[in-house]
Amino acid sequence: MSDKKPAPTANTRRKFLAGATASAGAAALAFPMIAKGQTGPISMRWQSTWPAKDIFHEYATDYAKKVNDMTGGDLKIEVLPAGAVVPAFGLLDAVSKGTLDGGHGVLVYHYGKQNALALWGSGPAFGMDANQLLSWHKYGGGKELLNKLYASIGANVVSFPYGPMPTQPLGWFKKPITKSEDFKGMKFRTVGISIDVFTALGAAVNALPGGEIVPAMDRGLLDGAEFNNASSDRLLGFPDVSKTCMLQSYHQNAEQFEIMFNKAKYDALPEKMRAIIANAVEAASSDMSWKAIDRYSKDYKEMAAGGIKFYKTPDAVLANQLKGYDAAAAKKGEGNALFKEIEASQKAFAERVVKWDLDTNVGRRMAYNHYFAPAAAAPAKKA
Secondary structure (H helix, E strand, C coil): CCCCCCCCCHHHHHHHHHHHHHHHHHHHHHCCCCCCCCCCCEEEEEEECCCCCCHHHHHHHHHHHHHHHHCCCCEEEEEECCCCCCCHHHHHHHHHHCCCCEEEECHHHHCCCCHHHHHCCCCCHHHCCHHHHHHHHHHCCHHHHHHHHHHHCCCCEEEEEEEECCCCCCEEECCCCCCHHHHCCCEEECCCCHHHHHHHCCCEECCCCHHHHHHHHHCCCCCEECCCCHHHHHHHCHHHHCCEEEECCCCCCCCEEEEEEEHHHHHCCCHHHHHHHHHHHHHHHHHHHHHHHHHHHHHHHHHHHCCCEEEECCHHHHHHHHHHHHHHHHHHHCCCHHHHHHHHHHHHHHHHHHHHHHHHCCCCHHHHHHHHCCCCCCCCEEC
16 A cells, blocks of 8 residues: 555645635634734733722722723723823823823813814803713714814823713811802912812912812912812712812713723724724713712712711802803913813803703702602701
8 A cells, every 4th residue: 555645636726725714714803903013912001190099980990890801802992090101180181192001081181282172071061061061072073173173282192081070069177158259368279260260269279189289278289179079088088178169060960981092093993993992981980970989989988987077058159150251261261272162062062952851850859858858967067
C-alpha cells in the first residue's frame, strides 16, 4: 500500500474553501470587529468634575457602567474623579483637545467660554423645571443650538445633556436669610449667571468647584454657599460648617448634567456603538432621577433629625432673584446674538409648556397635608 495521499481535486478544494469561509463567518459573529483595524475593546479615559465621595461622581460611574454593560465590554469607560487629570473647570478644554476621551459635569462650568452656556441650568429658565428644559433641548431646538454654540468656540466635543436636577437650595448660611439685604457684603459661592445675580444683591461671589467649598467655609473664606442637593451637600460636609440651609431658589431651578465625548474619538466609533451611547444617556437620565428622589429625601430627613434647620426662602428674596436675573441676562445678551437666540427659543417653549404644566398637574401640598401633616412637621419653616 502506498503512503502517498491522493492530490486534492478541484471539488475538494472548493469544499475546503467553503468550510473555511463559513468558519470565518462564525468567528466574526462571535468576535465582532469594533472598528476598522480594531482587534480588541476600545478604552476611554474620562474624568468627572466631582469629588470621588460625591453622589454626582456616582452618577458618572453609573452611566459608564451602563455603556460598558450594553456593549458587552467592547467599549470600556473608566471615570476618574475631579482633579485626577485636570481641574474640575478644565474639563471642556481637556476633552476638546483629546487629553481626556470624555467626561461628566454641567454646562455652566464652561460659562467662561461663552455666557450662553449658562442658559442650560443657571437661572429660572422662564419657570421651567429641569425636565422641561431637557424637553426643550431634545424637541424644542436646544440640541441644535448647543451644537452651534460649541462650534462657535471651537470645542471639539459631542455633548449629551441629561439627568434633570431638583430645584437647588438657596444655600447654607450662618443664620436664616430673611431679606435680600442679608446678602450685602456676604462672601458667597455660586456659579454661572448666578454670579451676576448674587453680585447685584451685594454679595462678594467666588465660583469654586464642589470639593473646595466646605474647606473655604471652614477657613472663613466664605460666609455662605450653595452647591446642589441634600446628598451632595451632606457628603461634602456642609453640615459640619453650617446648621442653616435655605430651601427653594430661582438661581438654579432647572439644571442638568452633561455627558461629553471628544468628537474625533466619538465619530470613530461604529454606528451601533454610538447608538448604544445615546440610548444609555436616556436610560441613565431616568435612573439618576429615581436614585436622586430616594437618596436626597433620605439625607434630607436624616439631616433634619440631626439638628440642621431648613427654612423656605422668603418670596421677596425669590422675586428679587428674578429681577436680578433679568437684568444680568439683558447685559449678557448685549453683543451676544447666540445668547439672545437661545433665550428666545427657551422663552417660546416655556410659555407653552409651563402653562400646560401649571394648568394640568394638581398641586401636591394638599394631598401631603391630608395624609401626613398631623403626624409630621412641615418640610421647611419660614425664616
